[in-house]
Amino acid sequence: MNAHLQPTGSAYFLTKDTQEIERHTLSVLVDNEPGILARVVGLFSARGYNIESLTVSETEHGRRLSRITVVVIATPKVLVQIKLQLERLVPVHKVHDLTAEGASLERELALIKVAGSGDHRAETLRLADAFRAQIVDASVESFVFEVTGKPAKIDSFIALMQPLGLVEVVRTGLAAISRGPQGM
Amino acid sequence: MAERMTGAEMVIQALTDHGVEHIFGYPGGAALPIYDAMFQQDAVQHILVRHEQGATHMAEGYARSTGKPGVVLVTSGPGATNAVTGLTDALMDSIPMVCITAQVPTTLIGTDAFQECDTVGITRSCTKYNYLVKRIEDLPRIMHEAFLIATTGRPGPVVIDIPKDVQFAMGDYYKPDLDTLRHQSYRPQMDGDSAAIEAAVELMLKAERPIFYTGGGVINAGPEASEHLRELAELTGFPVTSTLMGLGAFPASNPQWMGMLGMHGTYEANLAMHDCDVMINIGARFDDRITGRIDAFSPHSRKIHVDIDPSSINKVVRVDVPIIGDCARVLSEMVRVWRSRTNQPRTEAIAPWWKQIEKWRAVDSLGYKNSDTVIKPQYAIERLYAASKRQAKDVYITTEVGQHQMWAAQHFHFDKPNHWMTSGGLGTMGYGLPAAVGVQVAHPDALVIDIAGEASVQMTMQEMSTAVQYRLPIKVFILNNERMGMVRQWQDLLHGSRYAHSYSESLPDFVKLAEAYGGKGIRCDSPAALDAAIEEMLDYDGPVLFDCIVEKDENCLPMIPSGKPHNEIILPDTANIGDIIDEKGRQLV
Ligand SMILES: Cc1ncc(C[n+]2csc(CCOP(=O)(O)OP(=O)(O)O)c2C)c(N)n1
Ligand SMILES: [Mg+2]
Numbered sequence: 176m177n178a179h180l181q182p183t184g185s186a187y188f189l190t191k192d193t194q195e196i197e198r199h200t201l202s203v204l205v206d207n208e209p210g211i212l213a214r215v216v217g218l219f220s221a222r223g224y225n226i227e228s229l230t231v232s233e234t235e236h237g238r239r240l241s242r243i244t245v246v247v248i249a250t251p252k253v254l255v256q257i258k259l260q261l262e263r264l265v266p267v268h269k270v271h272d273l274t275a276e277g278a279s280l281e282r283e284l285a286l287i288k289v290a291g292s293g294d295h296r297a298e299t300l301r302l303a304d305a306f307r308a309q310i311v312d313a314s315v316e317s318f319v320f321e322v323t324g325k326p327a328k329i330d331s332f333i334a335l336m337q338p339l340g341l342v343e344v345v346r347t348g349l350a351a352i353s354r355g356p357q358g359m
Numbered sequence: 360m361a362e363r364m365t366g367a368e369m370v371i372q373a374l375t376d377h378g379v380e381h382i383f384g385y386p387g388g389a390a391l392p393i394y395d396a397m398f399q400q401d402a403v404q405h406i407l408v409r410h411e412q413g414a415t416h417m418a419e420g421y422a423r424s425t426g427k428p429g430v431v432l433v434t435s436g437p438g439a440t441n442a443v444t445g446l447t448d449a450l451m452d453s454i455p456m457v458c459i460t461a462q463v464p465t466t467l468i469g470t471d472a473f474q475e476c477d478t479v480g481i482t483r484s485c486t487k488y489n490y491l492v493k494r495i496e497d498l499p500r501i502m503h504e505a506f507l508i509a510t511t512g513r514p515g516p517v518v519i520d521i522p523k524d525v526q527f528a529m530g531d532y533y534k535p536d537l538d539t540l541r542h543q544s545y546r547p548q549m550d551g552d553s554a555a556i557e558a559a560v561e562l563m564l565k566a567e568r569p570i571f572y573t574g575g576g577v578i579n580a581g582p583e584a585s586e587h588l589r590e591l592a593e594l595t596g597f598p599v600t601s602t603l604m605g606l607g608a609f610p611a612s613n614p615q616w617m618g619m620l621g622m623h624g625t626y627e628a629n630l631a632m633h634d635c636d637v638m639i640n641i642g643a644r645f646d647d648r649i650t651g652r653i654d655a656f657s658p659h660s661r662k663i664h665v666d667i668d669p670s671s672i673n674k675v676v677r678v679d680v681p682i683i684g685d686c687a688r689v690l691s692e693m694v695r696v697w698r699s700r701t702n703q704p705r706t707e708a709i710a711p712w713w714k715q716i717e718k719w720r721a722v723d724s725l726g727y728k729n730s731d732t733v734i735k736p737q738y739a740i741e742r743l744y745a746a747s748k749r750q751a752k753d754v755y756i757t758t759e760v761g762q763h764q765m766w767a768a769q770h771f772h773f774d775k776p777n778h779w780m781t782s783g784g785l786g787t788m789g790y791g792l793p794a795a796v797g798v799q800v801a802h803p804d805a806l807v808i809d810i811a812g813e814a815s816v817q818m819t820m821q822e823m824s825t826a827v828q829y830r831l832p833i834k835v836f837i838l839n840n841e842r843m844g845m846v847r848q849w850q851d852l853l854h855g856s857r858y859a860h861s862y863s864e865s866l867p868d869f870v871k872l873a874e875a876y877g878g879k880g881i882r883c884d885s886p887a888a889l890d891a892a893i894e895e896m897l898d899y900d901g902p903v904l905f906d907c908i909v910e911k912d913e914n915c916l917p918m919i920p921s922g923k924p925h926n927e928i929i930l931p932d933t934a935n936i937g938d939i940i941d942e943k944g945r946q947l948v
Pocket of ligand 2: 761812813814838839840841842843844863
């Protein structure tokens with residue numbers, strides 16, 4: 176039988192994934208307790224899943240619930256596994272794949288320090304205005320801008336600041352929520 | 360109603376409230392308050408082990424043979440790290456276990472204090488859940504929650520790390536009350552979706568080449584699950600095979616039984632898995648030792664998968680009808696739905712299938728060439744089985760890991776669930792002897808035998824001392840081939856018979872060793888003397904090490920090499936297994 180089959184791949188190898196990888200944003204509702212982040216991150220490293228961005232904060236103080244927003248890159252089959260494995264963790268209440276479930280909003284905040292003088296300063300301010308970046312700190316030779324928006328917008332603002340004296344950037348990572356009246 | 364007591368007393372009180380009668384443990388500085396509380400009561404009996412790994416495997420054997428959680432108590436630092444192997448083993452095989460680890464006082468946590476280790480960090484990935492109890496107020500809730508989590512859903516080990524100051528602290532103890540639990544997120548799904556169950560039965564009603572592929576989940580779902588499985592098999596007339604972990608759920612004496620499947624499973628079970636048109640997986644997880652090469656795994660079947668763990672579904676093999684739920688409940692529903700449709704088994708429709716299976720059976724894939732001069736390991740197990748059948752006692756078998764384990768699975772036959780304990784998922788050498796101790800603690804009047812290899816058994820040999828101390832008459836039946844036989848077999852198969860470090864050299868004299876421990880030693884090296892020697896072992900009322908000197912270079916067959924499909928199984932008449940695997944296959948494990 177099976178003579179047509181090529182000899183052996185590993186027994187530990189799942190069938191080679193022919194599926195394309197995708198980027199999905201998951202929203203994970205968890206009990207805010209010590210070690211919860213380690214549990215989630217440990218799951219990703221133990222099972223070899225890739226995290227592109229992860230943010231976490233307590234969102235319902237009364238019930239001590241936190242929302243973790245995690246951006247993962249995986250094939251559709253692995254994405255399902257990630258969701259199910261997360262749901263298996265005892266303190267995890269719900270996992271929503273916002274990308275799969277339709278329209279959602281994604282925002283990120285960045286603080287961006289730019290140093291320079293003369294023409295560069297004027298150009299910097301002009302661009303900042305176009306991106307609705309707010310000046311949160313200023314000195315004679317520097318600005319710190321606060322920008323919010325989709326990650327792509329922040330990426331382009333950073334790229335524009337590069338030649339104008341970009342010093343450093345911090346980003347919060349992605350926060351995401353579904354559109355419409357429904358909650359998680 | 361709250362009651363004032365110390366944390367240490369709460370631990371004992373909670374154990375009592377959860378019906379715990381035995382606890383396997385080893386003391387140390389940080390655990391002393393709990394030991395002190397234990398000293399002043401006798402509801403919970405403490406079994407003093409010789410190594411914390413032993414305690415965990417004892418708890419596993421205890422749990423697997425009773426359906427109740429196994430409970431372990433160890434001290435901080437090395438006590439906790441020694442328990443890690445058994446925790447991982449229990450996680451892999453879904454064994455309910457509660458392991459209490461002592462911790463340095465909260466004020467010293469993080470200071471690299473004496474015998475401090477990050478127990479919750481270390482055990483996070485080898486437990487179903489774990490806790491560090493920082494406040495006495497949390498202790499009663501955590502104790503109760505731990506038992507709930509360990510025993511429900513897909514069972515597993517739970518660690519509770521209790522700092523010494525919390526053990527001393529006074530607080531209010533509350534009885535178990537599910538409403539006060541913190542983790543309202545934990546809600547295992549017990550009942551299978553009725554539409555999915557209908558769809559499954561629909562497929563089964565049309566099947567021409569069906570097979571039940573059952574696993575450890577049937578055992579974990581309790582004896583009712585095994586009863587429903589038997590009923591469903593009888594109603595349908597379908598053949599049944601099982602994984603290593605599921606042996607005993609379906610009686611080996613039933614004509615519908617096809618033997619174990621997988622890497623060392625029978626020819627008929629594996630070929631039937633390959634050629635079936637409807638596969639009904641009940642509580643198994645498509646482990647790689649079962650599927651072999653995934654892309655050639657049962658290519659023409661529609662697959663039904665019943666599992667309590669949603670993440671098991673479609674993890675490895677894509678299935679057509681997933682049913683998430685407890686095996687006992689789903690099986691009983693399947694029985695009900697089947698009955699509502701017909702009261703006939705599909706005898707006629709599947710008659711050609713059975714005919715095919717009989718042909719495969721006739722290959723006699725478990726056959727071996729016996730000898731009058733050396734004891735063949737398969738023969739030794741057959742004789743052990745025959746002798747144990749004559750006993751009036753209930754018989755429980757544990758194993759170590761290696762060839763002897765597979766031969767035990769092939770040649771010892773089980774008619775009841777919970778009578779077979781082996782380390783399946785993790786494959787832990789050293790499991791069997793302590794597991795036998797745990798089984799014997801739970802079933803003092805039963806015959807408990809560890810079928811062992813001479814290499815494995817040395818990993819936890821010191822628990823003989825525990826057996827002697829508690830008068831636990833376990834029988835350790837060592838198939839001594841002076842080899843790490845399974846390693847040697849793989850070296851034959853994959854590495855040109857270059858036996859790098861796979862000999863058991865400088866072996867102890869097991870007879871003297873048994874005597875040194877205060878047990879009995881028996882050695883046998885002749886097939887003619889074997890039956891009498893086995894009788895002698897069974898007649899002895901105390902722990903025995905039986906050194907059964909067997910053929911050194913016997914291969915464990917049949918075998919599906921890693922990465923091969925089921926129908927490329929190596930049968931016992933294969934002369935030279937070294938020629939079978941190609942270059943690529945050698946890289947596999
Ligand atoms: C703790 C541990 N270390 C290593 C292994 C790898 N291993 C699997 S079987 C085996 C040899 C077992 O030898 P023995 O107990 O004599 O059994 P036999 O195969 O000879 O029956 C080894 C080293 C293992 N399973 N567990
Ligand atoms: Mg050996």
